[in-house]
Amino acid sequence: xxxxxxxxxxxxxxxxxxxxxxxxxxxxxxxxxxxxxxxxxxxxxxxxxxxxxxxxxxxxxxxxxxxxxxxxxxxxxxxxxxxxxxxxxxxxxxxxxxxxxxxxxxxxxxxxxxxxxxxxxxxxxxxxxxxxxxxxxxxxxxxxxxxxxxxxxxxxxxxxxxxxxxxxxxxxxxxxxxxxxxxxxxxxxxxxxxxxxxxxxxxxxxxxxxxxxxxxxxxxxxxxxxxxxxxxxxxxxxxxxxxxxxxxxxxx
Amino acid sequence: xxxxxxxxxxxxxxxxxxxxxxxxxxxxxxxxxxxxxxxxxxxxxxxxxxxxxxxxxxxxxxxxxxxxxxxxxxxxxxxxx
Numbered sequence: 001x002x003x004x005x006x007x008x009x010x011x012x013x014x015x016x017x018x019x020x021x022x023x024x025x026x027x028x029x030x031x032x033x034x035x036x037x038x039x040x041x042x043x044x045x046x047x048x049x050x051x052x053x054x055x056x057x058x059x060x061x062x063x064x065x066x067x068x069x070x071x072x073x074x075x076x077x078x079x080x081x082x083x084x085x086x087x088x089x090x091x092x093x094x095x096x097x098x099x100x101x102x103x104x105x106x107x108x109x110x111x112x113x114x115x116x117x118x119x120x121x122x123x124x125x126x127x128x129x130x131x132x133x134x135x136x137x138x139x140x141x142x143x144x145x146x147x148x149x150x151x152x153x154x155x156x157x158x159x160x161x162x163x164x165x166x167x168x169x170x171x172x173x174x175x176x177x178x179x180x181x182x183x184x185x186x187x188x189x190x191x192x193x194x195x196x197x198x199x200x201x202x203x204x205x206x207x208x209x210x211x212x213x214x215x216x217x218x219x220x221x222x223x224x225x226x227x228x229x230x231x232x233x234x235x236x237x238x239x240x241x242x243x244x245x246x247x248x249x250x251x252x
Numbered sequence: 253x254x255x256x257x258x259x260x261x262x263x264x265x266x267x268x269x270x271x272x273x274x275x276x277x278x279x280x281x282x283x284x285x286x287x288x289x290x291x292x293x294x295x296x297x298x299x300x301x302x303x304x305x306x307x308x309x310x311x312x313x314x315x316x317x318x319x320x321x322x323x324x325x326x327x328x329x330x331x332x333x
Contacts, residue, residue, distance in 0.1 A: 031253050056302040131305070139301035147309035154317050233314060240322050 051206040052136040052215045060141065061221040065200045068221070069185055072228055076182045079232040086239040109161060117159020124152030132226040136215040142225030149226075150233025157241065171238050174231045181228025188220045260294040281319040288312035 001009075029035055046058040060068050132145030157165040192201045200217070207214035267287040274283045288311030295304035 054302075140305045141302065144302070144305040144309050147306070147314055151309065151313040151317060154314075154321060157321060158317075237318060237321065240318060 047209060050202065050215055050218065051209040052218060053210060054136055054138060054141070056139070057135045057141050057215075057218060057222065061135070061218045061225070062200075062202055062215075065189070065217075065221055068225065069189060069200070072182055072185050072225060075228060075232055076178065079178060079235055082236060083239055086242070109159065114159045117155040121152050121155040121159065124148055124155065128152060128230070132222065133212065135222045136218050137210065137212070142222040143229050146226045146229025146231075147233055149230040150237070153230075153234045154237050157237070162241070165241075169234060169238060171235060174234045174238070176231075177227050178231030178235060181224045181226070181231060184224035184227065185221050188217055188224060192217070256297055257294075260290065260297055263290045264294055277319070277323055281316040281323070284319070285312045285316040288316075 042055050042059060042063065046052055046055050046063075050058050050062055052058050128145045128148035130145075131140035131148060132142055135141035135145070153169060156168055160168075189200045192203050193199055195203060197203045200221075202215075202217040204216035204220070206216045213219065264287070267283070267290045271280060271283040271287050274280045288307055291311060292304040292307040295301070295307055
């Protein structure tokens, strides 16, 4: 389709949709005023019922834990699908050699980059673990902490280069981490049923409000999400870097 | 709505438009990171620190880093026009 025709189509579509958009905007609730009662209800009940101070964690990992379980397996499915596509015929083989493209030498890392990455990679790892462990107390949780840990792992590649990255980051290990995370969440759902409770019911001792170990089953499901997200992020990075690395013609 | 929120909303719109108008992939990765920072600040101002965390971790760190790492190791690098 020609550019003019496309623009005309886009303009016509915009004109057709405009009345609907104006109508919806005119009927939006006022800024900051939501009509739903659930937020207030959770704010009032979560600390009393679950001994946690982060309401978002209480919703994600307990009250609506079933939704998070679904998301967890969506993530697992997405990562698995990406891995299957990217691995292709290469399978699980890896090599120590970095990518080489003709006429495009790999520039050596500057000392500043290596130093910055050596400093920030462990700090990010530590911060990610902190965010995971304090899910029930302060903002953050398994997803955020897992993503931070994943970003910290990528700094290994940026700072140390391909060879050391591949030696330290084993995809078998992170395959297992990813799967273990999903398994922990699923078991956290089934285990209460063994004791006659409902699926994902919080039957563990809740602990003292404000303590690092509090919230009962929330700790377990949060750890499962943290493992799955960290493993998923690292695996995606491994496979993206691996995919772009291959240059031999006979491998394709 | 305070001036802070209005300014952050404008910044979000401006940086989002910037991402669309940036055409070179490397600059686009950085534009996405800037947009992520602005959105994270907006979420902070709206008292949603959990979402701000996610936005920083995914939108500002992980996604641009992944794009940059892949661009850095791409085997076919067309000359820039």
